[in-house]
Amino acid sequence: MASADRAGADRGAFMAGPLTVRDAALACDLYEIAMAMSYWREGMRGDATFSCFVRRLPPSRGFLVAAGLEDLLDNLARFAFTPPGLRYLASLGRFDPAFLDWLGSLRFTGSVRAVPEGTPVFANEPLLEVTAPIVEAQLVESLVLNRLHYPTLVATKAARCVDAARGRPVIEFGLRRAPGLDAALQAARSAYLGGAASTSHVLAGAWLGVPVTGTMAHSYVSAFPSEAESFAAFARAFPDGCYLLVDTYDTLEGVRRAVVAAQVLAAAGHRLSGVRLDSGDLQELSRGARTILDAAGLTSVRIMASGGLDEFEIERLLREGAPIDGFGVGTKLDTSDDAPLLDMAYKLVRCDGRDVMKLSGGKETWPGPKQVWRERAEDGTAARDTLALADEASAPGQPLLRTVMRHGARCRSAPPLSELREQALGMRRALPAAVRDPRAPAPFPVIVSQALAARRDEVRAAIR
Amino acid sequence: MASADRAGADRGAFMAGPLTVRDAALACDLYEIAMAMSYWREGMRGDATFSCFVRRLPPSRGFLVAAGLEDLLDNLARFAFTPPGLRYLASLGRFDPAFLDWLGSLRFTGSVRAVPEGTPVFANEPLLEVTAPIVEAQLVESLVLNRLHYPTLVATKAARCVDAARGRPVIEFGLRRAPGLDAALQAARSAYLGGAASTSHVLAGAWLGVPVTGTMAHSYVSAFPSEAESFAAFARAFPDGCYLLVDTYDTLEGVRRAVVAAQVLAAAGHRLSGVRLDSGDLQELSRGARTILDAAGLTSVRIMASGGLDEFEIERLLREGAPIDGFGVGTKLDTSDDAPLLDMAYKLVRCDGRDVMKLSGGKETWPGPKQVWRERAEDGTAARDTLALADEASAPGQPLLRTVMRHGARCRSAPPLSELREQALGMRRALPAAVRDPRAPAPFPVIVSQALAARRDEVRAAIR
Numbered sequence: 071m072a073s074a075d076r077a078g079a080d081r082g083a084f085m086a087g088p089l090t091v092r093d094a095a096l097a098c099d100l101y102e103i104a105m106a107m108s109y110w111r112e113g114m115r116g117d118a119t120f121s122c123f124v125r126r127l128p129p130s131r132g133f134l135v136a137a138g139l140e141d142l143l144d145n146l147a148r149f150a151f152t153p154p155g156l157r158y159l160a161s162l163g164r165f166d167p168a169f170l171d172w173l174g175s176l177r178f179t180g181s182v183r184a185v186p187e188g189t190p191v192f193a194n195e196p197l198l199e200v201t202a203p204i205v206e207a208q209l210v211e212s213l214v215l216n217r218l219h220y221p222t223l224v225a226t227k228a229a230r231c232v233d234a235a236r237g238r239p240v241i242e243f244g245l246r247r248a249p250g251l252d253a254a255l256q257a258a259r260s261a262y263l264g265g266a267a268s269t270s271h272v273l274a275g276a277w278l279g280v281p282v283t284g285t286m287a288h289s290y291v292s293a294f295p296s297e298a299e300s301f302a303a304f305a306r307a308f309p310d311g312c313y314l315l316v317d318t319y320d321t322l323e324g325v326r327r328a329v330v331a332a333q334v335l336a337a338a339g340h341r342l343s344g345v346r347l348d349s350g351d352l353q354e355l356s357r358g359a360r361t362i363l364d365a366a367g368l369t370s371v372r373i374m375a376s377g378g379l380d381e382f383e384i385e386r387l388l389r390e391g392a393p394i395d396g397f398g399v400g401t402k403l404d405t406s407d408d409a410p411l412l413d414m415a416y417k418l419v420r421c422d423g424r425d426v427m428k429l430s431g432g433k434e435t436w437p438g439p440k441q442v443w444r445e446r447a448e449d450g451t452a453a454r455d456t457l458a459l460a461d462e463a464s465a466p467g468q469p470l471l472r473t474v475m476r477h478g479a480r481c482r483s484a485p486p487l488s489e490l491r492e493q494a495l496g497m498r499r500a501l502p503a504a505v506r507d508p509r510a511p512a513p514f515p516v517i518v519s520q521a522l523a524a525r526r527d528e529v530r531a532a533i534r
Numbered sequence: 535m536a537s538a539d540r541a542g543a544d545r546g547a548f549m550a551g552p553l554t555v556r557d558a559a560l561a562c563d564l565y566e567i568a569m570a571m572s573y574w575r576e577g578m579r580g581d582a583t584f585s586c587f588v589r590r591l592p593p594s595r596g597f598l599v600a601a602g603l604e605d606l607l608d609n610l611a612r613f614a615f616t617p618p619g620l621r622y623l624a625s626l627g628r629f630d631p632a633f634l635d636w637l638g639s640l641r642f643t644g645s646v647r648a649v650p651e652g653t654p655v656f657a658n659e660p661l662l663e664v665t666a667p668i669v670e671a672q673l674v675e676s677l678v679l680n681r682l683h684y685p686t687l688v689a690t691k692a693a694r695c696v697d698a699a700r701g702r703p704v705i706e707f708g709l710r711r712a713p714g715l716d717a718a719l720q721a722a723r724s725a726y727l728g729g730a731a732s733t734s735h736v737l738a739g740a741w742l743g744v745p746v747t748g749t750m751a752h753s754y755v756s757a758f759p760s761e762a763e764s765f766a767a768f769a770r771a772f773p774d775g776c777y778l779l780v781d782t783y784d785t786l787e788g789v790r791r792a793v794v795a796a797q798v799l800a801a802a803g804h805r806l807s808g809v810r811l812d813s814g815d816l817q818e819l820s821r822g823a824r825t826i827l828d829a830a831g832l833t834s835v836r837i838m839a840s841g842g843l844d845e846f847e848i849e850r851l852l853r854e855g856a857p858i859d860g861f862g863v864g865t866k867l868d869t870s871d872d873a874p875l876l877d878m879a880y881k882l883v884r885c886d887g888r889d890v891m892k893l894s895g896g897k898e899t900w901p902g903p904k905q906v907w908r909e910r911a912e913d914g915t916a917a918r919d920t921l922a923l924a925d926e927a928s929a930p931g932q933p934l935l936r937t938v939m940r941h942g943a944r945c946r947s948a949p950p951l952s953e954l955r956e957q958a959l960g961m962r963r964a965l966p967a968a969v970r971d972p973r974a975p976a977p978f979p980v981i982v983s984q985a986l987a988a989r990r991d992e993v994r995a996a997i998r
Contacts (some may be wrong), residue, residue, distance in 0.1 A: 100735075101737075105751060112767050158736075162739075202759055212709045215675050215710035216718060246675070248713075249717040251680060252713075253713040253714040272563070273560040275626075284563055292890040306569055318894060401875050406874045410869040418757060428782050430812065519640070533783055
């Protein structure tokens with residue numbers, strides 16, 4: 071596929087962010103507005119801290135790659151109810167008009183502490199904590215979870231695919247079966263953050279600066295009277311960076327026709343970049359394709375594979391020696407099909423100066439604002455995390471959560487995506503290899519500080 | 535939860551459609567633009583027909599509920615590349631400037647035939663067919679799939695939950711873990727189309743007219759010095775339609791505190807509507823809660839359950855006699871976690887008057903534009919479908935696909951969502967009960983017409 075590294079060059083003309091959401095403040099659950107009205111009526115204006123974390127990792131996940139923060143911060147900075155939004159709420163006949171007036175001037179004035187996007191995180195470690203007047207912190211509950219859950223899911227899945235590909239490029243192909251257009255954009259961005267090389271999704275290139283690449287579809291081949299004619303036409307249009315899809319009818323026959331197209335290109339001073347296999351036994355077909363290409367002296371023509379791939383299949387293909395040079399991963403990446411959800415929660419941990427927790431069956435939470443400290447071994451490998459109270463003086467290692475928003479304003483503008491991606495790759499490489507095993511990952515040790523354990527016992531004892 | 539049937543009353547002030555997507559024409563894969571340029575260069579201006587269908591149903595799915603059509607038609611009617619979008623494409627350095635100029639004036643001028651939203655469909659049956667000049671039909675490939683795949687997935691999952699709940703209301707609660715905001719809106723709408731009673735998502739109420747409902751969160755309870763004080767405050771704010779969440783600390787203790795709140799409400803002439811259970815053994819806790827409520831004379835106070843529910847769990851709870859009156863279904867609905875993807879394809883079936891098919895391993899397609907005819911037994915039950923060529927004079931039963939867009943314009947405005955929902959419920963009730971079994975559904979008989987089978991043999995024989 072042709073690379074398009076200048077993707078995003080003209081980005082100034084576009085939004086730097088997600089889809090335009092009118093009335094994003096209404097992207098909440100009705101109960102959040104109901105609770106806000108009660109807090110307002112009761113005069114509860116104190117600060118609350120909510121902690122966003124994943125209760126447990128899905129089976130086969132040794133780590134998660136935190137993602138979605140920058141987009142969430144954009145949304146929080148723009149948080150406001152509009153007059154049509156307030157008229158809609160009034161139409162429900164359930165809210166005090168004085169409360170709705172008050173809501174009209176409400177902005178998000180809180181602070182946010184978070185781990186940088188791309189940070190590997192484990193169960194119970196906060197990805198983010200919000201401290202704000204309780205009405206504000208409560209109103210953004212669903213927005214916070216919505217903006218972090220799916221990007222974290224996809225960045226994690228992408229990281230696993232990239233690990234499995236062992237240096238070969240992985241390309242995000244999932245627009246068509248991504249759950250909506252917002253998801254498609256988030257998936258392209260999160261996959262890139264997780265180490266993917268590029269996306270096929272043009273809008274993600276235009277808006278988010280993700281490099282875009284692409285080949286051709288079966289329908290293109292079918293649209294010509296013969297496969298050979300379709301290859302010739304595509305090579306005419308794109309003599310450089312040309313990839314040919316060879317499996318519309320008979321795959322190895324298609325490879326032979328690609329050889330002919332390559333010879334025509336070569337005669338005109340161009341070079342066929344590669345072929346793509348999208349169905350059948352990719353192990354056997356990639357070997358057959360490699361043999362045919364090599365026999366024709368086309369040793370530099372690459373073989374790209376796609377079609378229902380994920381980290382498990384990529385790992386298997388390469389372990390068995392398939393001569394595949396790059397992978398298109400679509401549906402199973404954008405739906406994270408083997409683990410389509412995270413048990414991600416946004417829980418009240420402090421209210422008006424008082425640490426709180428819930429005890430609900432199987433869902434007990436740790437009280438108080440927190441910090442995560444990551445210790446490294448001498449060789450730089452991450453060795454252990456400590457989950458501590460945020461106000462503990464220090465713990466061994468480096469703290470992961472940093473203040474990224476204060477009084478409703480970002481502490482810094484969003485770092486370039488490529489920079490976040492590099493940092494993310496570095497942090498992931500620092501994990502022990504056993505924790506990155508895609509099938510049966512070793513657990514990473516996370517301990518709880520003595521002060522946090524003591525606080526939990528105190529708070530539990532005090533619950534009436 | 536308080537019902538809010540006036541949801542959508544003020545809808546005129548909002549978009550009736552999805553999120554605003556600037557440059558929706560860029561919501562495509564790069565290869566679609568590459569192929570378009572080749573078609574343009576080769577002077578290929580003939581009409582093509584693409585068929586959108588699901589190759590096979592996921593395990594445990596006896597039928598799919600088609601959804602997403604109306605939103606797709608809105609997108610097709612507005613299809614256009616903008617100047618910034620064209621500048622971005624130019625920045626990639628890969629497209630002929632004359633082609634990009636031509637793209638700037640391109641609109642979708644094709645026709646669309648489709649089954650109405652809410653129609654139960656089976657493997658290989660087209661949900662929709664697009665006939666347009668090949669460049670247009672090819673450019674909208676990923677958009678068509680993106681707009682139909684996720685809504686169909688969620689409408690199907692919702693229909694299964696609604697069937698399992700046997701008349702009790704099912705409420706869509708999934709905003710927080712829906713894959714993005716577009717998905718959250720589509721999920722609320724698709725769940726309603728599939729028979730859900732309401733959503734918790736306020737934006738879906740405001741924009742799409744889905745009824746909204748809601749209760750309270752654990753954080754609300756934790757924010758007060760005691761559970762009893764939190765219940766009293768919520769009842770003060772919402773004396774009518776009040777639901778109390780009782781499982782923050784000890785569930786049955788919470789129910790007893792709800793009884794106290796109900797007595798205070800009753801003394802002031804109001805009535806507690808219900809309690810919600812969100813964790814623990816819902817079977818045992820719902821029985822315990824019912825006993826406590828009934829003993830206090832609160833037989834009309836309803837018990838609502840939520841927390842990791844899906845059709846399988848709802849079916850089990852009711853089969854074992856749990857006295858639950860309504861279900862909140864969130865994460866597992868919005869992620870369709872047991873079947874998070876459909877093998878949905880958009881395939882070229884006719885090009886410039888010539889029927890085509892692909893033969894790729896395991897992905898062979900049926901050639902030619904099609905119609906689906908559904909036969910009913912004397913009692914109205916759907917008995918059999920026939921997959922036929924669109925130009926066959928007729929087949930037994932009623933045709934399912936209708937022309938909904940002609941020359942790029944809708945043939946009619948979008949029907950009200952509530953009307954689509956009623957029709958959908960009717961069509962689903964007409965399916966044989968065995969086909970609707972959630973665990974081991976019987977296959978619904980779909981046969982292929984003789985003419986289609988013969989066409990397939992001809993086309994296959996002619997492939998060079």
